[in-house]
Amino acid sequence: MAQLDSKIPPGPLADKWRRHKADIKLVNPANKRKYEVIVVGAGLAGASAAATLAELGYQVKNFVFHDSPRRAHSIAAQGGINAAKNYQNDGDSVHRLFYDTIKGGDYRSREANVHRLAEVSVNIIDQCAAQGVPFAREYGGLLANRSFGGAQVSRTFYARGQTGQQLLLGAYSALSRMVGAGGVQLFTQSEMLDLVVIGGQAKGIIVRDLVTGEISRHAADAVILATGGYGNVFNLSTYARGSNATAIWRAYKRGACLANPCYTQIHPTCIPVTGDYQSKLTLMSESLRNDGRIWVPKKKEDRRKNPAAVPEADRDYYLERMYPSFGNLAPRDIASRAAKRVCDEGRGAGESGLGVYLDFGDAIKRLGEAGVRERYGNLFDIYHEITNESAYQTPMRIYPAVHYTMGGLWVDYNLMSNLPGLFVLGEANFSDHGANRLGASALMQGLADGYFVIPYTIGDYLATQKPGSRPSTDAPEFKQAEENVRGLVARLLAIKGREPVSHFHKRLGKIMWEFCGMARTKAGLEKALKEIPALREEFWQNVNVPGAGGTLNQSLENAGRVADFLELGELLCLDALEREESCGGHFREEHQYPDGECKRDDEKYAHVAAWEFQGAGKKPLRNTEPLNYEAVKMSVRNYK
Numbered sequence: 001m002a003q004l005d006s007k008i009p010p011g012p013l014a015d016k017w018r019r020h021k022a023d024i025k026l027v028n029p030a031n032k033r034k035y036e037v038i039v040v041g042a043g044l045a046g047a048s049a050a051a052t053l054a055e056l057g058y059q060v061k062n063f064v065f066h067d068s069p070r071r072a073h074s075i076a077a078q079g080g081i082n083a084a085k086n087y088q089n090d091g092d093s094v095h096r097l098f099y100d101t102i103k104g105g106d107y108r109s110r111e112a113n114v115h116r117l118a119e120v121s122v123n124i125i126d127q128c129a130a131q132g133v134p135f136a137r138e139y140g141g142l143l144a145n146r147s148f149g150g151a152q153v154s155r156t157f158y159a160r161g162q163t164g165q166q167l168l169l170g171a172y173s174a175l176s177r178m179v180g181a182g183g184v185q186l187f188t189q190s191e192m193l194d195l196v197v198i199g200g201q202a203k204g205i206i207v208r209d210l211v212t213g214e215i216s217r218h219a220a221d222a223v224i225l226a227t228g229g230y231g232n233v234f235n236l237s238t239y240a241r242g243s244n245a246t247a248i249w250r251a252y253k254r255g256a257c258l259a260n261p262c263y264t265q266i267h268p269t270c271i272p273v274t275g276d277y278q279s280k281l282t283l284m285s286e287s288l289r290n291d292g293r294i295w296v297p298k299k300k301e302d303r304r305k306n307p308a309a310v311p312e313a314d315r316d317y318y319l320e321r322m323y324p325s326f327g328n329l330a331p332r333d334i335a336s337r338a339a340k341r342v343c344d345e346g347r348g349a350g351e352s353g354l355g356v357y358l359d360f361g362d363a364i365k366r367l368g369e370a371g372v373r374e375r376y377g378n379l380f381d382i383y384h385e386i387t388n389e390s391a392y393q394t395p396m397r398i399y400p401a402v403h404y405t406m407g408g409l410w411v412d413y414n415l416m417s418n419l420p421g422l423f424v425l426g427e428a429n430f431s432d433h434g435a436n437r438l439g440a441s442a443l444m445q446g447l448a449d450g451y452f453v454i455p456y457t458i459g460d461y462l463a464t465q466k467p468g469s470r471p472s473t474d475a476p477e478f479k480q481a482e483e484n485v486r487g488l489v490a491r492l493l494a495i496k497g498r499e500p501v502s503h504f505h506k507r508l509g510k511i512m513w514e515f516c517g518m519a520r521t522k523a524g525l526e527k528a529l530k531e532i533p534a535l536r537e538e539f540w541q542n543v544n545v546p547g548a549g550g551t552l553n554q555s556l557e558n559a560g561r562v563a564d565f566l567e568l569g570e571l572l573c574l575d576a577l578e579r580e581e582s583c584g585g586h587f588r589e590e591h592q593y594p595d596g597e598c599k600r601d602d603e604k605y606a607h608v609a610a611w612e613f614q615g616a617g618k619k620p621l622r623n624t625e626p627l628n629y630e631a632v633k634m635s636v637r638n639y640k
Contacts, residue, residue, distance in 0.1 A: 325640055
């Protein structure tokens with residue numbers, strides 16, 4: 001059984017991080033250059049961590065499967081980044097951001113980690129502005145803010161509708177500086193396929209060059225995974241198609257616990273599915289809900305009408321009706337379920353009936369089309385490119401879709417997994433968002449982890465490792481891990497079945513969405529847990545992976561990733577089945593209040609579920625970490 005020591009520092013909540021930084025072990029500057037750290041991933045968390053650790057003097061190797069870190073999926077986070085700077089003088093504070101995040105996560109996140117996140121948020125904006133990130137500004141030159149879901153203050157900093165892209169360029173510039181200075185070795189088009197564990201500690205990785213097919217060994221004193229989320233287990237999602245779970249899944253199979261995998265976020269503002277040919281979905285930023293009003297017709301017979309032909313009196317602005325305090329800026333999980341509810345009633349828009357309107361008519365009357373274009377122009381352009389419709393003239397059609405995963409590898413307060421020497425940052429870990437992430441908090445967590453947390457906490461571990469004790473890549477554990485990777489590659493290429501990899505990914509996605517999507521039931525999850533193993537067995541008998549392993553082979557890349565999804569999907573459903581409550585993005589239909597809201601069971605499930613691999617074909621072990629709250633009281637979430 002894994003030992004889950006959260007290492008939460010003692011003392012008052014507001015003092016924990018400050019005192020912890022003062023008390024943890026340090027590595028002296030002359031010794032830092034003797035340590036080597038591997039960072040896997042180069043999105044916001046990975047690039048910021050690699051750059052900052054190199055600035056401190058550590059030798060860093062940074063691996064990314066893209067041809068450039070600039071392609072990392074962080075680029076897709078359009079709407080903004082939260083920080084408790086109270087520039088609008090509307091009552092924001094570190095405590096309020098902390099409380100909103102705890103409440104938004106439905107009281108299923110670790111209190112100490114969330115408070116630290118709120119504390120360091122104020123430093124992130126200064127760091128990024130100093131890097132040249134072009135945040136929007138008020139007329140007088142001060143940084144501007146807008147509102148996002150789950151908050152009643154304006155704390156979201158933004159760069160039009162491309163905040164993630166601009167923040168990533170800032171982190172990339174810092175990373176590039178250290179590559180040029182020799183502090184970081186950057187390996188692009190390189191995919192981690194196994195973790196090397198020696199003496200119970202993470203000491204390296206096995207990597208495949210995606211262009212040449214070469215498999216190589218890399219040793220380090222510590223390994224950092226910053227590889228994003230696993231939402232593509234659903235196939236159709238707002239993730240980039242290349243986003244995958246392989247790095248964290250291979251680490252899980254080497255002993256790192258995977259926490260709360262059933263906590264997946266459904267975003268309410270996605271362009272609806274139009275056909276089986278689609279390979280991904282496109283998100284319309286949550287920032288649009290600042291000025292757009294969401295509605296459906298009150299009468300079923302009006303759902304196929306041109307929206308302009310539906311009179312104002314016959315429109316149901318259902319979020320404003322159901323949640324008057326927060327309205328269209330209700331949290332994502334609540335807004336998503338509300339959209340599903342009205343569509344299930346037969347009032348959904350579009351041919352499929354799976355859509356609701358996001359209407360900017362009132363905003364255009366108030367601000368003028370030019371004012372709306374200034375705020376959201378690039379998002380309207382994206383919508384037009386995909387739908388061939390102008391949202392200035394007719395309302396957008398949106399529907400919920402998989403967008404983010406709150407679950408991930410378990411980490412302690414230092415962001416180290418239960419496997420010593422393995423650190424996990426950003427969306428790849430579970431630590432900050434509980435059962436639901438508030439909008440604009442993903443960028444905040446990624447940069448907080450990379451710029452302001454891991455540079456301190458990794459030293460506490462490295463100080464226990466003797467300089468120069470890094471193992472040789474000739475160690476038997478490296479040889480075994482490499483043989484494991486080569487064997488998997490050979491096995492996939494040898495099947496010579498009849499169906500392409502995409503065939504199995506689509507079928508898995510349909511199972512996951514139907515039985516473990518926005519709503520889950522005991523019967524549905526049990527059915528999924530029968531269908532997924534059968535699909536996995538069929539995959540290993542009938543998948544067709546053309547080409548060879550010693551060259552560029554995207555079918556081979558995808559086959560390995562889908563093989564991992566076929567295992568992860570089963571764990572996700574198992575976690576959802578065994579969590580007999582509803583909370584945040586995990587909605588069990590058996591556990592709801594009469595008005596359809598989540599019904600938590602704090603007596604039995606106020607804990608983190610951390611799953612431990614027990615071997616192929618064996619049920620994983622469910623470990624728990626109790627969630628104890630000192631500063632807040634668990635209560636029923638109320639956004640009405």
